[in-house]
Amino acid sequence: MRIIESIPEMQQASESWRCAGKQIALVPTMGYLHEGHLELMRAVRPRCDVLVISIFVNPTQFGPGEDFERYPRDLDRDIRLATETGVDIAFIPHVDEMYSEGYQTFVNVTGVTTPLCGRSRPAFFRGVTTVVTKLFHIVKPHRAIFGEKDFQQLVTIRRMAQDLNMDIQIIGHPIVREPDGLAMSSRNAYLTPEQRRKSTRLHRSLKEAEVLVRKGEKNGEAILKKVREVLAEGDDVRIDYVQLCDPTTLKEVDRISGPTLLAMAVHVGIARLIDNSVLIPSP
């Protein structure tokens, strides 16, 4: 695996692959890789000639007081795991080169970024869409893959790619979970063993909601009530939001009349965990 740090070097390499007719795929990450990231890489590996991952903890998507400084990092381990997974290029840019002095350009998607995580993290999506646009211009991929764990992020990036006529295929990948159901996340590293046990409530609450819907429950409030019960707020568990919405527009719904996104963000200790499931009503 080749490591590229410089932006012009990455752009030149991508240009030469494109001229040679090679298909480029990109997996953007913030590093501290886990099986969720590696599954994205494995899924896109057969669909490209050159597999590029980016590792960049993007400061513009963190708000004041959020975890930018303490976000977990282990570059040596990331490089080893990416190499073992068959990645060709790890693009690891420096913050000073990505956001050089005088930087003042941002990409802003409206609408779908307003609800859910947009409420409690107002700068987040603007940072994500800006950095992803920059990565697209630098790596020039034919396709890029994103996890459904960050469902609103995936919807936002699809919206941006469509609205800005980006000639890049956006691929979504299902959530990869630990054996006990917890969605894999670099932020799970923040959890104490006790909090780690409590974190399985997120997935359990989604499963309970799926059961209700399978049994024919259509009333949104009844489903949300059950979910909140399973999440059981306490000393170190606090719900940020639990919401039902249309999976494409992310507009809130109060009845399950078609596929419906059940999305949640829950603070467990210092970790803010997100999870979701698309509920499918029985016919």
Ligand code: AMP
């Ligand atoms: P991150 O490094 O957390 O920014 O994530 C990089 C990419 O990996 C994003 O597209 C995430 O949605 C995806 N990802 C992270 N965790 C998971 C997971 N448990 N399952 C599927 N995709 C994931």
